[in-house]
Amino acid sequence: MEHNNFSQLYTELSLNPDLPTLAERCKLLTEILLDCKSLPQTQPVCRCLGAYLEDVKTGLAESMRDFQVVEFEAEEELPGKKEWLLEDTETKCDYCRALNHVLLISHFDLDMLPHLSGLLHDITHSMATDLVASGGENTVIHIIS
Template sequence: MTNENPIPQLYSELEVCAHDLSTLAARCNLLTEILVDCDSLPQTQPVCRCLAAYLNAFSAELAKSMTDFRVLDENEIPPSHKQEWLLDSTEAQCNYCRALNHVLLVSHFDREMLPHLTGLLHDIAHTMLADMTVVRIH
């Protein structure tokens, strides 16, 4: 049997215990904070590989858990269920993070662009984490 995506197996934390979406989003956000401090491609590569594993785990958990969540306005959320909602943009944000991370892993780009790419990746991951933990007022 061939494993199509061996990256998650490299990180024992993902193998040892199950994580909820907010924990996975927090790990992704932390890894993007580390990426922002990287100033060369050799520094970014291992962090990007680890981030790819967490983004894949987040994406898989999001797909698996989508039926457990519903999109509600702030006034529709019962006080006992404040954590049981999900903005409809979370899947798109995860996909944007995965795409930017892929660019950082495989593309050759001007070194001057590195802070912009990692900054954008961090901003999207930070928004994704905020969506997991804060109710937005529309």
């Protein structure tokens, strides 16, 4: 998948918004995408969404720099699900980017448009929930056992 340079076209992205803000914008764009009924309607939204998803991906990669590795003994209780947030969120972001790419450049049966955009919507909302719930914190604990 080639990197797009659309991010320079969107003024808000030059202000370096935090991850929760970017995630909320992605959610809004997928809401708009659900209302698109043709490729000419879909493509501008997908270009914008692609720029925002690229910034989310970059933000997730930057937050990995502050990763802390903590080892637990086998008998200690492992922390809850949110400690794995970044890994799952990064995967969801990659899925969103891939689906958005398909919507942007592929020629597909328009009967598939609501299904593809709906799937993108659901994954984006899940990713955004992760990012908003984390408060955009830069420190994430990764457990190695």
